[in-house]
Amino acid sequence: MIKTILTGTAIAASLTASIAVASPGHGDGIGEPGDAAQVDRTITVELDEMKYSPETIDVEPGETIRFEVVNVGRAVHEFNIGTSETWDGHRDEMRTMMREGMMTVRSINHDRMMEAGMMHDDANSALLAPGDTGEVIWTFPEGGEIGFACNVPGHREAGMVGDFRMGHGS
């Protein structure tokens, strides 16, 4: 009994630590959660097996965009705004989620995520089961190298990554 409690606590602690590392924050240069009342425009992004459509998105510095994210594929996919550095930490978090049964290749177990205290509601990200639609409202910084990627283990490595082109926008 005591052993079980300790194990659960240890898992919760390690998940909390990995979330803290992977969560987007101010100062990492990727921008910040946008205000729904300040959206400049909406862009639809389709997620499919190992690719995005479009795979390059033009944005203006400081612009707030509402992304309507649609998983048209047959696997779980993610639209996550960030950089290689933020994605590496997030992919480790995703590996933990798969190992702990919170998600599989084709489904997301929201109940298990809730139990583990892992809501996966980061403002820079939408993690979607096949057929699902999500939303990300994001305010871009004044510059920088930012992109979007799927951190389901193996997907970014297989090419599921796209670019934001700053300053070439609408």
Ligand SMILES: [Cu+2]
């Ligand atoms: Cu994916």
